[in-house]
Amino acid sequence: MNKLREPVIYSFDQITYLVDIEKQVLRQTDAPEKEISFINQMTDFGDHYLLAWDEQKKIPATGPEKAEPYIIPSLLELDPEGMAARYGLTPEQLAGRTDFDVMVDQDALRARQNGILPQIDIAGEKFIVDLRLQELRHAQYFFPTISLKSLELTDDGWHYEGFYEPIMKQVVSLDPKLTEFPNGIIKIRLPNEIGLDPVGTARIYGMAERDLLRRYPIKKELKAEIIPLSETQVPRLIQQNREQLQREHEQITRRMRPGKRPRF
Structure with a gap:
């Protein structure tokens, strides 16, 4: 039986997140419905990501106002063991590669x-x-x-x-x-x-x-x-077609039966 791995946890701005390499998100540990997408909400710079962060609301910033830049490590750096297993590589084969290099042939x-x-x-x-x-x-x-x-x-x-x-x-x-x-x-x-x-x-x-x-x-x-x-x-x-044919056959048979003959 394979031993279950401990989840990889990453923290910034005093919030802890579970690293989900399958969905490519950071999932807040105390509020799993809150996710930060590496694809949609971060900018990929190869060896790291840049996240525009609203420190007051504690969510990704939707505009330049009050947006603080946070450097987020690559998934390869955050969870090399998980990435190797997910994409069928050895840890040595991950060296010098970016997330995109590993995910896409x-x-x-x-x-x-x-x-x-x-x-x-x-x-x-x-x-x-x-x-x-x-x-x-x-x-x-x-x-x-x-x-x-x-x-x-x-x-x-x-x-x-x-x-x-x-x-x-x-x-x-x-x-x-x-x-x-x-x-x-x-x-x-x-x-x-x-x-x-x-x-x-x-x-x-x-x-x-x-x-x-x-x-x-x-x-x-x-x-x-x-x-x-x-x-x-x-x-x-x-x-259904066979049953319909059977019904039609029965109807034709009934119509073809001779009527009752009169008695003399």
Whole structure:
């Protein structure tokens, strides 16, 4: 059993905070609902952060008035053990690196900044992610393409889903009156734009690239999840259609029965 680590505590201005490297915040120990974000409320200088602080209200300053600058150490300095464990590195590998260097794969970032688009594996086939054109292009043949608009966003907005025909490599619509499982059709789930290409998303929507990458680093290997049709709405749809056919059959049978013959 892994031994639980003692939480890392950092103090300034006579207030103590728990260092949360997962959410990248300082959380006030006596009021956990009060958080200070390293991303949104501090300026990253690489080896440290600068926090504009309102000493009267004891909160991050919202303007230059009465703002006192506080130098906050990097997460690597505050919790090197936690950062090493979180990002699968040894403490020695952290030397000379910044928080951003550790959180974001620098080789993958350079490749993306040099114009190399990410790729995603869909049912064993590689597709190039092109957010500018809102499409996934077959990496080898460049055709067919899958329009992101042909997929549906999940209710939480974090994934795309759709029914997919692997041989034709196309998103398909199911017959709403089907009574059997469709042959060769699968359901796929893949990340939304941020998960597919955070750099491209930042450029298209005018977002701060470094801040977005700190929250959602580039994923080296993207792979669509295959969802069995048995775990979708398809079985329920098939059952409903079969029951409807049975009702229609019974109605037709009743109409075809001969009426009572008169007695003579």
